Structure formats: structure tokens, C-alpha cells
Amino acid sequence: xxxxxxxxxxxxxxxxxxxxxxxxxxxxxxxxxxxxxxxxxxxxxxxxxxxxxxxxxxxxxxxxxxxxxxxxxxxxxxxxxxxxxxxxxxxxxxxxxxxxxxxxxxxxxxxxxxxxxxxxxxxxxxxxxxxxxxxxxxxxxxxxxxxxxxxxxxxxxxxxxxxxxxxxxxxxxxxxxxxxxxxxxxxxxxxxxxxxxxxxxxxxxxxxxxxxxxxxxxxxxxxxxxxxxxxxxxxxxxxxxxxxxxxxxxxxxxxxx
Amino acid sequence: xxxxxxxxxxxxxxxxxxxxxxxxxxxxxxxxxxxxxxxxxxxxxxxxxxxxxxxxxxxxxxxxxxxxxxxxxxxxxxxxxxxxxxxxxxxxxxxxxxxxxxxxxxxxxxxxxxxxxxxxxxxxxxxxxxxxxxxxxxxxxxxxxxxxxxxxxxxxxxxxxxxxxxxxxxxxxxxxxxxxxxxxxxxxxxxxxxxxxxxxxxxxxxxxxxxxxxxxxxxxxxxxxxxxxxxxxxxxxxxxxxxxxxxxxxxxxxxxxxxxxxxxxxxxxxxxxxxxxxxxxxxxxxxxxxxxxxxxxxxxxxxxxxxxxxxxxxxxxx
Numbered sequence: 129x130x131x132x133x134x135x136x137x138x139x140x141x142x143x144x145x146x147x148x149x150x151x152x153x154x155x156x157x158x159x160x161x162x163x164x165x166x167x168x169x170x171x172x173x174x175x176x177x178x179x180x181x182x183x184x185x186x187x188x189x190x191x192x193x194x195x196x197x198x199x200x201x202x203x204x205x206x207x208x209x210x211x212x213x214x215x216x217x218x219x220x221x222x223x224x225x226x227x228x229x230x231x232x233x234x235x236x237x238x239x240x241x242x243x244x245x246x247x248x249x250x251x252x253x254x255x256x257x258x259x260x261x262x263x264x265x266x267x268x269x270x271x272x273x274x275x276x277x278x279x280x281x282x283x284x285x286x287x288x289x290x291x292x293x294x295x296x297x298x299x300x301x302x303x304x305x306x307x308x309x310x311x312x313x314x315x316x317x318x319x320x321x322x323x324x325x326x327x328x329x330x331x332x333x334x335x336x337x338x339x340x341x342x343x344x345x346x347x348x349x350x351x352x353x354x355x356x357x358x359x360x361x362x363x364x365x366x367x368x369x370x371x372x373x374x375x376x377x378x379x380x381x382x383x384x385x
Numbered sequence: 386x387x388x389x390x391x392x393x394x395x396x397x398x399x400x401x402x403x404x405x406x407x408x409x410x411x412x413x414x415x416x417x418x419x420x421x422x423x424x425x426x427x428x429x430x431x432x433x434x435x436x437x438x439x440x441x442x443x444x445x446x447x448x449x450x451x452x453x454x455x456x457x458x459x460x461x462x463x464x465x466x467x468x469x470x471x472x473x474x475x476x477x478x479x480x481x482x483x484x485x486x487x488x489x490x491x492x493x494x495x496x497x498x499x500x501x502x503x504x505x506x507x508x509x510x511x512x513x514x515x516x517x518x519x520x521x522x523x524x525x526x527x528x529x530x531x532x533x534x535x536x537x538x539x540x541x542x543x544x545x546x547x548x549x550x551x552x553x554x555x556x557x558x559x560x561x562x563x564x565x566x567x568x569x570x571x572x573x574x575x576x577x578x579x580x581x582x583x584x585x586x587x588x589x590x591x592x593x594x595x596x597x598x599x600x601x602x603x604x605x606x607x608x609x610x611x612x613x614x615x616x617x618x619x620x621x622x623x624x625x626x627x628x629x630x631x632x633x634x635x636x637x638x639x640x641x642x643x644x645x646x647x648x649x650x651x652x653x654x655x656x657x658x659x660x661x662x663x664x665x666x667x668x669x670x671x672x673x674x675x676x677x678x679x680x681x682x683x684x685x686x687x688x689x690x691x692x693x694x695x696x697x698x699x700x701x702x703x
Contacts, residue, residue, distance in 0.1 A: 223587075234601075245586070298587070
């Protein structure tokens, strides 16, 4: 794939502390349009925090995030970054899809209602049109027959595929995945990764926090390795995952195999 | 104690008896004779109690029949229902507002809500009602206007606060404090991830609550709130001290003017309270069932559906 496309996501000087602990310690990071960027690293390295900072679920202490050149969650005012109103932040989020580790489907709504809710409320799409598109998306993730089921009637893998369809229903310009297969039984991981591969092949811009090194090697265009809130190493998967330059990366990959 | 014998092979004779035809026969389940005995004892005690209730002339069942549908009793019943209904609505609305205040990020709202619940859970309902009934001693006029500034409208407290208004106000203030805690417990029982998912989808704040959080919280709220409602229904009997004649007030005053009738009159009150409480329990069952959508893999059948299924099964068996 092209390597010189403009950045879809740009993170600059991201710092975030919890009770004096620097979870993000001055991180710079770029994800390019149409590419899959994988974020890997040991637990507690700040990868989920970084991902959540991209759609302002996790506000930064300092530094900033842009998506397609637009500041997220803040605006520049008299030389300083000021937090946007809740309403404005919600509007920005409605074009950034987010898929959670624990799916977080709405259990009291049918699968179809889960998909229809946000486009109707946040984008004013007519209900019938949203429902038709929702059925298309369910077919795309292989769940056309589950539109009327409730989330708890589905397996974990099916629930995660619904969650991906729900994120796609907003026609996002960017999809963020937070360890999308970590809560799944091993035999269900494959069906979710297959959907991710399909999305990647269609040129969707994706940032994926993952423990699936095989997936990162096969599908990602760019891999970022985080440790202790810092970017240790980044580059194409063939470099970072196959012949890493840094000792810390080698150590981490060695533990996984 | 008998020593545990080491495991040994079953006697050869027993093995011979285990013929292939035995495998096709049903296993005889263990009998439970003591269950029958316990059931029989309970039935005898129940029958005795029923017998005592029916045959003891002191219950004066003819008087009970006379009073049960008396207009004065039915008027009291209607008043009880009105008080319960109004206090339930105002109490729940107040409780939702207080719960949201308590969960807000504004420390002032949190403190005010906490203070309200603290005060109104501490004051006995009967004391609160007497305070309100005597509020004219504290404030003779009530006014609408700018806080600490001029007022636009003034009311005489006596005109505004009829005994009915006092009763509804007192019950609602008290009810709101308890409802607040029930609603709050329901809201915090909903997984934090639900709010995160809703805000990641960009749903507006009010929509997050109305469409995502409250329907799920309601499921957790219903059992405790039904309890609270039943308590309220019976709690309305306290307002008789403000000389408002609801069901219990009627029973009480009629008993004092008709000597020797207190037992049948108390039975009339009791039976009406039991009927109303039973109705509330039925409503609770169906509301709970409605809100279990998605929480259970299959919604359980209603008692009516179960009854019909059983009838059908009997029909098939025959």
C-alpha cells in the first residue's frame, strides 16, 4: 500500500498521568489514511489509553490529537488548547468508530436497534434508511439472520461482529479497535479477525490495539511498539516484528512465542 | 462409626442380575415420605386457623359484610388510592432528580442531594406530617418571587395547604428520599461500559440516559421500588393524624362511634389493604417481565400462559 498518504490520525506530545504515574509519556504517533496501524506492547504500557485519547474518551493532560487535520476534543483559542463542549466532542466522536474489548452492546436493544440508534440520533438518517443499511452491514459481518436477536443470545464472536457493524453504521472516517479479540474464546478469535481483514482490504483506516502478533504481521501496514508510556519502536511489521532494532521489543516478542 | 470397607468387586451374583433388559427399564426414584408428613401437618395447622377465623363469633362476619362496601369505607379507599398515586408519582420524579444530582459531577448538587436524603430519612413520617399540618405557625404566608427579594404573588399558607395537600406533600417528600436511593442503586448497577459505548457513538447526554442507562437501571429498580410502593400504600394510614379520613381513618372513626365493631372494621381495612397490595404485586410481575427483554435469553411465560400450557399437556396425555 502507499506509504506517503496524509495522516488520518496525528498525536503530538501526548501526556497523561494517573495519580502521578505517567501512563502516556510524551507520545508522538501517526496513522495514515487507508492503512492499518497496529499498537502493541505489554499490559500497562499505555496502548489502550493512547487509543482512547484519539476519540477523547481519555482527555490528555497535554499534547493534542488531530483526525484528518481537525483537533479532537479541544480547540485553539488565544494560543492555548481549550476543551470543547460535551456536545461538540460527541459530534466529533460520531465519525470515529470505536470497538471495545468487551463489545459493550446495549443488551436491552435488539441487534438491529443497536445499529440503528446512533445514525438516527446523531446524523438524522431516516429510520428506514438506517435499518436497511444496518441489515447490509450485518450481512457483511455474516450475521444477516441475527437482526432481531438480543446481544446475550449471541456468542462472544458474534457480539463483537455486531459491535463492529455498529461502529460502521456511522460511516466513520476512522475505526479504532481496543483489543477486539481479547475477551473471546480462542476458537472465536478467527471469525472476528476475518472481519478485520476484510475491512483492511477495503481500505478502511484502522488503528488496532492488539495482542495478536500474527494478525499485526499479516494485516498491519505500520506497527507501533509501546512500553511504559513511550514509543519504543515503530515501522513496517517486517521490521518491528521480524527483526526489531530495540532490545526491549525483542524481549517482548520473545515472551509471546 | 463403622469402618469404611475397602472398595471391592461386586459379588458375582449381582453382576449376573445386571442383564441387558434391565438397562431399558426406568429407574425408580427415591420416595420422600417425610415431605408428605410435613405437608399434612402444615395443612392441618392452616385448616385450624381458617376454622378459628370463620367460627369465632367475635369476628362478626355479618358486620364485616355490612361495612365492606359501605360508601364511607369506599370513599376512604379512594382517598388512600389518590394519596398513594400522587405520592408515588411525585416521589419517583423527585427521586430521579435527586439520584441524578447525587451522581452528577457538581459537588454542590451532590451535597444538596445527600443532605436531602439524610434529613428526610431521619424524620419519622408522622412527625413530618404534623410539622406540615402546623406550618402556618411557622410561616403564615407563602410567596413566589425573587429569592431574598421582592415577591410577585402571595398566598395565605392556610388556604394553600389543605390537609390533602399537606398529606400529599409529606408523603412525597418522604417518598422522594427513599426513591432517590433506589434509583441511584439502579443506575450504578448498569455497567460503566454502557455509558462509554453510548458516548463513543456520539449519543447526546440526555439520550444516553433515557435510551441506554434508565431502561437497564429500571430492571434493577423495580423489585425494590415495588417494595417501596407497598410500604407507601400502607404508610398512607399515618395521615389519619392530620384528620384526613383515608381507609384507616374511616375504620378508626367508625370504630369509635360504633361500639363493639372494632374487630370487623379492622378486618375490613386489612382485607382492602391485602387486595390493593396483591394488585400491586401482579402489576410488578408484568412490569418486571417487560423490562427483562434482552437480560434473559428467553422471557419466562406468564402464569396464565403456564396454566394453558399445562391444560394442553393434560389434554395431550389423555
